[in-house]
Amino acid sequence: MSDDPFYTPGRKHAPPVPRPDESLWTVRKGNHQMTCELRYHGESGVEAQILSDGELLIGRRFESRALAVQWAGEGRKAIERDDHDPRR
Secondary structure: OOOOOOOOOOOOOOOOOOOOOEEEEEEEEEEEEEEEEEEEOOHOEEEEEEEOOOOOEEEEEEHHHHHHHHHHHHHHHHHOOOOOOOOO
């Protein structure tokens, strides 16, 4: 058992270290560039964002990185096939 008290008034905690955004893929379609990035929100999960020419097209938050990567992969396939809107 630790000798540290259960509660120390005024104790300063180190701020959480933010995790940098992660680029997953880039696809060029005609004159447009589509990219997908992961943004980490700590305990709130991971957000996958698909951008068209740097502008947010769609973003979706997931509980885990694995789920976000899976969704992003399906989005990439749809964009490469060009058979439907990746926002679905």
